Amino acid sequence: MNRQARTLRRKEPLTDTQLLLTITICIFFAMYIAAMAIWGGGFLRPQQLFDMLNNNASLIICACALTIVMIGGGIDISVGGLTALVVMSCVVFLDDFGGNIFTAVLLSMGIGLAFGCVHGLLISYLEIQPFIVTLAGMFFARGMTTIVSIDPRTAEHAGFLLLKKTRLEIPWLGYIVKKTGKLIPAKIEIGVIVALVIVLIVFFMLKKTRFGRNLYAIGGNSQSALMLGVNVKRTRFLSYLISGLLSGIAGFVYLMHTGAANATVAAGAEMNAIASSIIGGTLLTGGVGNVIGTLFGVLTLTTIKSIVVTSGLRDPWWQTITTGAMLCFFILLQSVVLSNRGKFKLSDLFRKKKTDVILEKN
Amino acid sequence: MQNDVVLKMRGINISFPGVKALSDVDFTLRKGEIHALMGENGAGKSTLIKILTGVYTKDSGQIFIDTDGTESEITIRSPQDAQNKGISTVYQEITLCPNLTVAENIYISRGEGSLVNWKKMEKDAGALLERLNIPARPRQQLGSCSLAVQQMIAIARAVDMDCKVLILDEPTSSLDEKEVAMLFGLMRDLKAQGVGIIFVTHFLEQVYEVCDRITVLRNGELVGEYEIENLPQVQLVAKMMGKELDDLTDMDKKEFVPVQDAAPVFEASGLTSSDCPNPFDFSISKGEVNGFTGLLGSGRSESVRAIFGADRVTGGKVKVNGKPVKISKPIHAMKHGIGYLAEDRKRDGIIADLSVRENIILALQVLKGFFRPFSRSEAEAFAEEYVKALAIKTASLDTPIKSLSGGNQQKVILARWLLTHPQYLILDEPTRGIDIGTKVEIQKLVLKLAEDGVSVTFISSEIEEMVRTCSRLLVMRDRKIVGELVGPAVQQSVIMKTIAGGGD
């Protein structure tokens, strides 16, 4: 074995991204297992987990969008508003204009791309602050929602309702109702499949494509990235374009879950998505983050909420107050962990032992 | 001979609004040579470099580059374009991404396709690092490497892109001696491989250590191109300044005799801080100029930072004028009449967007108190006085400090501390990265301050400066004070010996 191969194989200390991801995944599993052990019941059934996914498919997609933009050092707070606009537009399109499902999907993606394109142009080519641009985007989307239809609407398109009702059933993960002895299979909505596929695609994109790596580079230090020959403007533009596209898809997935449209659809989704990304280990400063972490971020947030409900704190304010507390915990944890890096590294303990072994062999 | 030329610039002209930055400058770089580009600040070095890297576009003139033995004229449109044409630059500030791995930094935005082949990239990076003897691992996060290694990785990237011309813009200014040696080793390797290297630096000794040829610019005009053997150091300085060196020689240091029985202005015993773990003793008398010397990273900056309370002070006793006091924050030190000009001007000195006036009065304002702001006219009077006294070149008092040249920024920071009328002033590398004229002015100022009874602690990487100004030197090695040189012992050879530790 030559020296070089050995240096390659040597275990590196975790990068910031990996470290934060590990922490999040560990905390999620610890929490979920603790919930299973203490409250049992629903937590023991796989359906509980699937319901979390069913209810949050569109949030997962929005959070993916936010993760992409945040890794590039930006922010997009228009995702919630965009979701609402897409939901309303699709319902009106399907019911009043005789659209079919395929064209409705195209419409939602088109709206998303249009917003993303404008955001990207203004932010990367005119160098306007992303917060202000996407804030205006959010205002515009929310306002347009009411201009498309000021009254709440419900989808009545037959084909769409069929799609909405479709569930993927997994019998062996189901459970048997004791009284009747009937097996209720585990059910997964189509939106969840879409969301998970998107998570995988984004994961692949961030890890393996040049666009993904360029995104990390401009988030880490855009000046350096420019000097290294990265096309900073185009990369930033693309990140907002993709964010818009994903928000459009999130809108359609939302519609598949609820089938209803009104002005307050996905209210606060942007902040939930940001919170999920942060819990998942994405830093708002850019350059650090992972979409798998974001998925676990969404699940962690939802688990906390169900734990609060299960544990008997039924007053409506407890859910958000605990969410806030949890967010506070994660934010502080990240701050402490990242600021203490280099001083004391847990991962170093393992690494040193391995190098010692190599040295001894020599 | 002509065949060896890799880069030729002829009759380069460029002007900015109101200024002719370069007029008719020629520059020739040969294959496999290290070529120093010298000149004071404002001489046009960085302008020339920026034309070469595509940041600026020249008004007129020609640039030729050698491709496989044939010379062809080129135009350089952008940094990216320069890279494609074989001109790579490594800047003083690291321009890599700290959050990516070493391998990624070497290969980002290169190669075909839209996918990243991690395995191949890491293997290639490993081979490259090994070939160039760079102590880094491909999968390491770049941020965890030392500055010197990061710099070398930047060079490795340039080398791997088959560059014919490598521009090193002040690469050594934040490296210690060992790291500089490492870098020079790498430069010599590249030279042997036939790369033409343009080396821009303020350190004269380094030029003579590593370069083959020198081109000197002054006021945007070419002074000449010289073989290194034919141009002694003194003459080089003379060429750069455009006058003979009487300025430097007419400065004479007076023998320092402390006042009998007077308590030292500042005295510390067993002082430690978070960045300076080894306890040290230190004292300075009224009107004395002393200095900390040692290699970069030997703990000299950390020591003075501990004195000023800039880092978290963890132990030790401090007396000012014989009275025990507590200094744990900069404001405490300031209240006892101590001023501190920090090492890194950009990071720790200037408040970039504030005006010259606001920057000058800042420290005095803080001392005067939160509830007693200076009126505009008072502030203007103070600023005016010091802009005149230190001959600071600025368009007006309301100009943001960031638009001043490095030397003038440094003078503003000096003015800021002089305005507080300190009894003890700490100057950490006040002459770094500024032109020789200003350097001399600052050294003279230090001696004048001492004559007026101000105690000064002076730190400089250039030992000559220390010899010229200090009457007592504390020599540091590995974060410990290893020697104290007084009076006649303050000589270059003695200092070197003490730093190296080879004397005994």
Add this chain to the structure above:
Amino acid sequence: MKSNKFKRWFSENTQLLIPVIAILALVIFNLIRDPGFFSITLTVNNDGNQVLTGNLISILNGASELAILAMGMTLVTAAAGGQDISVGAAAAIAGSVFVKILKGAASITPWTLIFAFLACCAVAMIFGAFNGTLVSVFNIQPMIATLILYTCGRSIAYWINGGATPTVTSPLLKALGGYIPGVPVPTPIFIVIIVAILFALVFRFTTLSTYIQAVGINQKAARLNGINPIGMKLLSFVILAVCVAIAGCISVGRLGLINHETLLLDIEMDAILAVAIGGNALGGGKFKLSGSILGAYTIQALTITLYAMKVPSVSVKAYKAIVIIVLVVIGSPVVKSAASRLWAKIKGHGSLQKEVAKV
């Protein structure tokens, strides 16, 4: 000499150009659309007071909370280089405390009002200090740090209210949010003026503004010059908290009740917008309070204009967004430098022609 002074004044205030132009454009647009748009009439309101009404009054009155919050937000932006997105939620908490104390009092006298105000100030300052501590001590980005309170603030208000929307009826409270009997101008306008004067006094008699700018531009250098950056950031958040408490109390006074869900909803976005329209960099550093105040009135003038054009209140946001984008595009560095290049070209051309003429 005089022209020199004017030049200096102008160069120091160029950032106010955009909000001023925007307001002027809105004024002209409205005057063309409806020449009587800004007419003010004296009418008698429900309480039998002689009061001034008209679009101008409703712009000035309606922007009060926004203007007050924008002032505080400017300081936080300058010192911390980020924005506090929890001001709406914090205002809901402050309002709830205000109402809770007023409800608890046997009778509402000016003294109870002042006591209640001070108490809600104190509570808001605690929350402000919490945000400030996260930002300054733990070095967390302001938007992330305040996301916590943004998420759970309104729930805390709900909890303080015990899950209800309590109402308070008192002529004193009405005077706070509406009109003082005998004075025809709405009280909130006076409160804004008082707050602005207080800020001006603070800037005149302390070094707060220099310190905050120094911390915002270069924290390390500021510290080495004896400024306490942690303290300054904390202070800016606490000052914002006082603004939040004032805004919360005005809002409660207007409605006579506290609704945790709708009180000053989305005001944080408008406040940040006001700061940006005022020409202040959202990345911190130099700031101008007057810009943010003008920004706040620009936003409100726009809203009132849209209402006057019969745009439904829920759709106003869409039109607002377009105007915002136009304003920020005009103010963007790229457009600015392109414009100045163009200007220089035209000017250069002119001078060239002059020279030719001379020859």
